[in-house]
Amino acid sequence: MIKILALSGSSRRDSLNQKLLDRAVLGAREAGAEVTPIRLSDFALPIYDADWEAEHGVPEDAERLKALLAGHRGLLIATPEHNGGYTALLKNALDWMSRPNGFPSGKVAALISASPGLLGGVKSQLSLQIVLTKLGVHVIPDSFALPERRQRGDGGSPHRRGPDRDARQIRWIQSRAVGRVTSDDRHYLGVDAKFSPR
Numbered sequence: 001m002i003k004i005l006a007l008s009g010s011s012r013r014d015s016l017n018q019k020l021l022d023r024a025v026l027g028a029r030e031a032g033a034e035v036t037p038i039r040l041s042d043f044a045l046p047i048y049d050a051d052w053e054a055e056h057g058v059p060e061d062a063e064r065l066k067a068l069l070a071g072h073r074g075l076l077i078a079t080p081e082h083n084g085g086y087t088a089l090l091k092n093a094l095d096w097m098s099r100p101n102g103f104p105s106g107k108v109a110a111l112i113s114a115s116p117g118l119l120g121g122v123k124s125q126l127s128l129q130i131v132l133t134k135l136g137v138h139v140i141p142d143s144f145a146l147p148e149r150r151q152r153g154d155g156g157s158p159h160r161r162g163p164d165r166d167a168r169q170i171r172w173i174q175s176r177a178v179g180r181v182t183s184d185d186r187h188y189l190g191v192d193a194k195f196s197p198r
């Protein structure tokens, strides 16, 4: 069974992205994945600073986060948009996970986002995709962005839009993500020739 680590780039109490993530986790489980949801705010990570690292080493919680990731094949990330990019909370966690010997290899990620803006945070996905690719993560092309009008469910014809349709789409993306990472299609996965499905 494919194992997916699910996290959001927001620590806000009433976070839209956390709500979206919670829904997507249900979809991934329905599609057959074993999902571990985590909250980045449960990990005490100082803002990355090389001098701090030289003095104190990698924080215990960064090691804990990295070990968790190492035990999962897939990453499901709900990413809020801050000034056209993704959040400092998420970048800091990714930076620490790359220390000291690089990011865990052979990972596949699915990205989703929610924002009050018209584009649903899609720019945060684009910027995150660049960094994840640099870290050796294969980001699947299927993604999902939820703008505010669709969160209210008034984004168009009731037969075509609204929360039910969005929930179906999230489920669809998740089942594709699960299908892709459990397949033995090395050409598509492309990230680790020695990959064998967990």
Ligand SMILES: Cc1cc2nc3c(=O)[nH]c(=O)nc-3n(C[C@H](O)[C@H](O)[C@H](O)COP(=O)(O)O)c2cc1C
Binding pocket: 010, 011, 012, 014, 015, 016, 017, 018, 080, 081, 082, 083, 084, 085, 114, 115, 116, 117, 118, 119, 120, 121
């Ligand atoms: C510093 C800051 C910058 C933001 N920049 C954007 C932006 O560029 N595009 C956008 O759609 N929303 C932007 N927002 C609004 C966030 O998308 C909104 O607060 C969203 O609810 C955050 O995600 P969350 O609900 O999961 O915490 C910004 C919010 C903050 C605090």
